Amino acid sequence: MRRMCVMAMLLLVTCSVPAFAHASEPAAVSISELVSMQSGLDGERVRFSGEVVSEQLRGGDGHVWLNVLSDGIAVGVWLPKAEADKVTAFGDWEQDGDVVEIVGVLNEACDQHGGDLDIHGESVTVLTAGTPREHPVAWWKIVPGLAGLVIAYVVMWRMRRREERPS
Amino acid sequence: MWVALERRNIRAIFHYTGMLVLALAAVMVIPFLVAVFSAEWDPALDYLCGAGVTAAVGALLAQEAPRGAPINRRDALLITALAWLAASLAGAVPLALSGHWGSYLDACFEAMSGITTSGLVLVQDLDHLANAHNVWRHLMQLMGGQGIVVAALTVALGVRGGGAMSLYMAEGRDERIMPNVLHTARFIWLVTAVYVALGIVSLTVVNLVSGMEPARSVLHAFCNTAACWDTGGFGPQSQNSLYYHSAVYEAITVILMIAGTFNFNLHAHIWRGERMEMFKNIEARTMAINTLVFSMLVGLGLASTSLYSESGEIVRKGIYHLLSASSGTGQQSLYAAQWTNGFGDLAFVAILLAMAFGGMASSTAGGIKAFRIGVTVKGLIWRVRQSLAPQSAMISGSYHHFSKAPMNAEILSSAFLITLLYTFTYITGGIIGMMYGYAPAEALFESISATANVGLSTGVTSPAMPVGLKLVYIVQMWAGRLEFLALFTLVASAIAAIRDRRRSA
Numbered sequence: 001m002r003r004m005c006v007m008a009m010l011l012l013v014t015c016s017v018p019a020f021a022h023a024s025e026p027a028a029v030s031i032s033e034l035v036s037m038q039s040g041l042d043g044e045r046v047r048f049s050g051e052v053v054s055e056q057l058r059g060g061d062g063h064v065w066l067n068v069l070s071d072g073i074a075v076g077v078w079l080p081k082a083e084a085d086k087v088t089a090f091g092d093w094e095q096d097g098d099v100v101e102i103v104g105v106l107n108e109a110c111d112q113h114g115g116d117l118d119i120h121g122e123s124v125t126v127l128t129a130g131t132p133r134e135h136p137v138a139w140w141k142i143v144p145g146l147a148g149l150v151i152a153y154v155v156m157w158r159m160r161r162r163e164e165r166p167s
Numbered sequence: 168m169w170v171a172l173e174r175r176n177i178r179a180i181f182h183y184t185g186m187l188v189l190a191l192a193a194v195m196v197i198p199f200l201v202a203v204f205s206a207e208w209d210p211a212l213d214y215l216c217g218a219g220v221t222a223a224v225g226a227l228l229a230q231e232a233p234r235g236a237p238i239n240r241r242d243a244l245l246i247t248a249l250a251w252l253a254a255s256l257a258g259a260v261p262l263a264l265s266g267h268w269g270s271y272l273d274a275c276f277e278a279m280s281g282i283t284t285s286g287l288v289l290v291q292d293l294d295h296l297a298n299a300h301n302v303w304r305h306l307m308q309l310m311g312g313q314g315i316v317v318a319a320l321t322v323a324l325g326v327r328g329g330g331a332m333s334l335y336m337a338e339g340r341d342e343r344i345m346p347n348v349l350h351t352a353r354f355i356w357l358v359t360a361v362y363v364a365l366g367i368v369s370l371t372v373v374n375l376v377s378g379m380e381p382a383r384s385v386l387h388a389f390c391n392t393a394a395c396w397d398t399g400g401f402g403p404q405s406q407n408s409l410y411y412h413s414a415v416y417e418a419i420t421v422i423l424m425i426a427g428t429f430n431f432n433l434h435a436h437i438w439r440g441e442r443m444e445m446f447k448n449i450e451a452r453t454m455a456i457n458t459l460v461f462s463m464l465v466g467l468g469l470a471s472t473s474l475y476s477e478s479g480e481i482v483r484k485g486i487y488h489l490l491s492a493s494s495g496t497g498q499q500s501l502y503a504a505q506w507t508n509g510f511g512d513l514a515f516v517a518i519l520l521a522m523a524f525g526g527m528a529s530s531t532a533g534g535i536k537a538f539r540i541g542v543t544v545k546g547l548i549w550r551v552r553q554s555l556a557p558q559s560a561m562i563s564g565s566y567h568h569f570s571k572a573p574m575n576a577e578i579l580s581s582a583f584l585i586t587l588l589y590t591f592t593y594i595t596g597g598i599i600g601m602m603y604g605y606a607p608a609e610a611l612f613e614s615i616s617a618t619a620n621v622g623l624s625t626g627v628t629s630p631a632m633p634v635g636l637k638l639v640y641i642v643q644m645w646a647g648r649l650e651f652l653a654l655f656t657l658v659a660s661a662i663a664a665i666r667d668r669r670r671s672a
Contacts, residue, residue, distance in 0.1 A: 053294040057379070092294070114484070115483055
């Protein structure tokens with residue numbers, strides 16, 4: 001009897017391992033899948049990654065918003081400020097933001113936030129720190145620019161002289 | 168009878184189109200300065216290059232005729248049609264040079280969308296766009312919202328006599344707010360300046376409280392104010408209004424959208440203290456009834472969905488987008504997929520109709536316009552009353568539009584004709600979209616959004632969409648903004664010129 005109980009306990013533990021694994025580590029999804037409204041993940045814990053493209057925006061209750069971008073689509077993540085503080089760089093023209101992995105709950109229409117499609121984030125992991133973006137200057141653009149301005153000036157000057165000339 | 172243009176007319180048309188293009192080149196100084204102050208050196212050169220090319224083309228066109236060359240009504244329509252096209256082609260130059268648009272055509276699409284205050288976008292990687300380019304995109308909306316011709320009239324287009332009024336009216340504006348057209352143009356800019364200033368201040372405060380840096384707060388406030396007041400719909404971030412996660416932000420933008428969709432003449436009456444005009448005016452009443460009916464439909468539609476049944480959600484997702492649609496703004500806090508998955512059919516149709524009906528005439532909004540809808544409905548009632556009355560009875564009808572006016576067949580047929588043209592264009596664009604393989608609902612939504620210069624999108628508009636469809640939407644945005652007449656005059660003049668050339672050959 002005791003042996004059977006041990007066997008049953010072992011079986012139970014073995015069977016529940018995937019379930020526990022699922023709880024701690026949800027499957028990775030893309031942002032485009034999250035906003036497709038067909039993911040079937042509404043209210044589920046999700047894991048995704050992307051570049052942070054906003055500063056921390058006040059979110060109330062000790063939380064802030066971060067907007068995270070991947071494949072041209074950005075999604076809002078509402079998460080505790082302490083977690084968001086791990087992010088130090090957000091993307092704009094000057095720099096690429098930190099690439100982060102977010103774990104949180106997907107809300108296709110969040111009751112707490114006026115129906116926004118958002119993520120209530122639990123944790124943030126910085127995968128790659130943000131780096132400055134290179135913007136080489138294309139000096140050749142000066143040539144058509146200045147040439148055009150000179151042409152415009154000469155043409156307008158000639159036009160004015162023509163108009164001032166007594167007919 | 169279609170009479171071909173004489174050389175004198177063509178020269179005058181080139182001259183004024185050139186002057187308008189020159190004015191556009193001058194405005195490019197603003198994003199150039201923004202680029203310099205933001206240390207965005209390559210974008211600064213985009214504007215140097217863009218301004219140079221635009222100024223040269225403008226000057227070469229302008230020299231065709233002396234300043235003050237007389238123009239007639241047809242010339243004014245042609246100048247307007249060409250000026251809007253030329254402005255889009257010129258405005259696209261710095262955008263195309265930035266590398267954020269897949270091709271020059273994509274940049275032209277964006278520029279046409281900006282100038283016509285449509286708001287459909289083909290920009291790539293918007294979240295990393297330079298400040299200068301964002302300022303330029305929104306400046307185009309600011310100029311286009313007031314009207315390019317109006318903008319140029321305010322400074323010194325140099326047109327004399329009745330030509331100025333013809334130009335003003337050719338831009339789809341029906342009303343003379345002040346006795347002088349120059350004063351009218353200046354009044355439009357005065358109203359704009361007040362609302363833009365208020366919008367920038369209030370949105371800057373919201374952004375600062377949210378935690379944005381001061382400079383970024385002001386930049387975003389300017390962009391969003393221009394986009395909302397001019398019912399344009401662009402945004403400095405790819406998420407549009409969803410970026411801010413703020414009900415206060417949405418409330419302020421709604422006020423700007425509603426103010427933007429008001430007829431400038433109505434603004435003038437309100438400024439003069441004649442507030443009762445808001446309650447008597449056929450246009451304001453129609454707009455109020457439309458908004459009420461569509462709000463109820465959106466509310467009922469959303470309440471029946473499993474996602475947006477809470478009252479707060481109905482307001483922030485339903486009413487917000489309804490006002491965005493009916494004002495022709497296109498500010499969006501939904502993802503494209505949400506329109507067709509989750510929003511519900513009834514609410515979707517209500518938004519579709521609100522876009523199609525549009526805002527008020529002589530405003531920054533697009534669409535059929537509330538005035539025409541109101542006059543058509545009132546005219547229909549008048550006709551029914553006539554048919555029910557005895558033959559000897561004289562049944563008169565009237566409507567109030569800043570003053571009491573008698574209902575007559577001419578105003579009714581004019582309103583009905585434009586309504587028909589818009590409807591035909593909506594459906595044609597939808598069918599073309601379907602021919603390219605898009606679902607009927609999405610294709611029709613996008614077609615209406617382009618023609619009515621709204622900018623809400625179900626995702627059809629994207630850099631990957633077929634070139635043919637991009638061209639179709641460009642024409643739809645252009646035609647819709649000018650309310651067809653200027654564009655038809657351009658096409659008819661081109662046909663007449665070709666016909667005459669063939670005859671003489």
